[in-house]
Amino acid sequence: MTSASAPAAAPVGVIVDGYSVGKYLPAAFRRLGADVVHLQSTPEFLDCVPPPDLRPYLANVVQDAADPARTVQELAAYHPCGVLPGQETGVPPADRTAELLGLPGNPSATSALRRDKYRMIEALRAAGIRCADQLKSGDVEEVHAWARTTGYPVVVKPLSSASTDKVSICRGPEEVRAAAAEILGSRDIFGRHNDELLAQSFLDGTEYIVDVVRGPGGARHVCGVWRYDKTLVGTRPVYDRDVLIDPGAPVVEPLVTYLDTVLDALDIRFGAAHAEIMMTAGGPVLVEVGARLDGIMDPGHHDACLDGNQADLLALACVRPEEYRRAHPGDSLYRKHREGMVVHVRTTRGGLVEAVDEDALARIRALDTVHLAVPRLAPGDRMRPTTDLLSSPLRVFLTGDGPERLLADHRRIRLLADDVFRLAPN
Template sequence: MESPQSLSRTPVGVVVDGYSAGKFLPAAFRRLGAEVLHLQSTPEFLSTVAPPDLSPYLANVVHQDLERTAKELAEYAPVCVLPGQETGVMPADLIAERMGLPGNGSALSLARRDKYEMIETLRRAGIHCAHQLKSSDTQEIVAWAERETGYPVVVKPLSSASTDGVFICRDADDIRTAAAAVLGTYDIFERRNTEVVVQSCLQGTEYIVDVVRGPGGGRHVCGVWEYEKTDIGAKRIYDKDILLAPDSEPVAALVAYLDTVLEALEIRFGAAHAEIIMTPQGPALVEIGARLNGLMDPGFHDVCMDGNQADLLALACVRPDAYARRFTGKTMYRKRREALVYHGQTSLDGVVAAIDEQVLAEISALDTVHLAVPRATPGDRLRPTTDLLSSPLRVFMTADDRAQLTADHQRILALKDAVFRLA
């Protein structure tokens, strides 16, 4: 490990909880001649997700209290403190604020994490959003739905992700089933669900909008994707994310709406990943994360667009003047190729004995496939897909022609289950 003194001329970034897409930040910083320190926000790594690989980091600091952590990090003179995933958002806000570094402040940290507070903050700002209630009382939830919104409604945890614990409820029995499935359990970040959020079910097509805000608040849109989803019972399951051209409908309206959301939630520096539904009344936020898109693959985004969130975020931190010159005001990505991300679904149920490397190689060899990633490994229990967490295969696809993507996607549908050999 290098000493802080030996790094006095090397910019150092801090990543809090480098799970998920946070794993791409060390390489992004190093491409700019910078180093990265890892800050672990919990005494032990989370058991519900794969632990971060600490090998690219200078060191791993375990967060204890604000003053002690700030003092320990100050020895490295960091240029930024960034969340690597959702659990890192609030600690990153606090520590960056305490150390006088670029960030979003702590005043609205809870609204950037808690899905109820998030929507209430938008409502207070006069921004179009869902109607909602927070409660631990199933009967209160049923009464509210039948009095205020009618069915369907969405029931979900306060602070989970990847559609974990999200239910579409079409009657009172569905609400009771959903509440029973969530209340008293733990979300994927090991937070106990003592209450749930129930919201009016927004009707319309859902989109992803990814952005980076740099020094001075300049906003660059890193991509807009259209979700295609499948409804199976009370679950709405991801199928495909399709990249849109920046001049296509309804990109301009989505981005203009998101700009109001960013201001209301005081997301003024760093990355953000928003999910927005275009309703008949206009755009409405599903939720936003003040961090990188958890499904991003930098190489894939570089191929189909003109950059990726991780590299742009690193540039904003390490070379803020260069970022400000390149992204002045409000700027948009450039679409280079057609692209989609396929989230494999399965009806298989059993323990994975092996990955069929021949089948995986056949998928990977398709002209449009940039990357195929099995998300279940030998020894894992494969269950019928109900959310992103139980999707066993992710395939990043890009081509010059949409028809090529469609043809290869159909081939992947025929092969996907054969990737996994069950015991």
């Protein structure tokens, strides 16, 4: 009598630092019948962002900085099919771990080009790609002198942060000094100490975000192109809304053609990326690129207005590479099914959140075009006036059949938003 063979083990993906948008990857892998293991790149979870939810993972492996081979050996026991970053801090360890495991990824030797914004732009300059002028410095007076020579306005920001953390558009020397004083000596949103800052020439134009996935063999699929609409609050460019662009719009082709050169220059050969690109009078110019999922993506929202989302496509590239190749044998472009918009609610209020008013939130969620409304503060959190993405208290995802309906609901959301959070009297 022949014994029945044991069922084949499910494929396993490794998610490095599954904070933030990385939370969507476990479900994407599980939809394909795969399991996930979490790789924690630091001895303790970062205290500057909410910790990852480890419940969907088979295990949490803590990176052994002194003995990377031991970490790789522990992960190899799961026979992983891919290693992906969950947020910015996961990019270099994901590169290194995938390389050591012999899995598709990006070269660890060039990881810094994908994390350090100064080196990122210098790599474009070396490749002859249109880019901003810039200076990296820890000396306020040097930054001031450079800005005077370059010409105002200039942009001042941290080297390796995200979510528009401490980004300022400075129109004179006092604003440069104020921006530099805020950055130097502080920590960015990932806990990294800011010993230097980045100053760049101001890019005048309309900013777009381009989401892509590069699969096995390097075939590139553009998952969506969104226009950023911003408002300048003091020196801070504050996001108001992201608007999904029709793939046939004239601006899409030059943006994508430019991004393809950027991906090659930064050695982004496999995985997800999202690029912020300014369309200037002289053509597209990179603001920055993240070699990970777009942090503002919600998979359900993208599925509602597009032909898929980055998380599912990325999981497919790891778990079923042949199926990915059949679906995307070469470079390809998204299809838009409905209008899409993401509203980043701004506030001028500050104080301790006493309660979230569920009735007020329900009124927003009841609007025809609202797909999802996500409060970003809870009771006990401190609200502060909005100066960046991190201080937006409410994010609302809209989709519908006409742009006018989305714009009308966007106006209603702005009127209703302040009622969502009740602040303590003092």
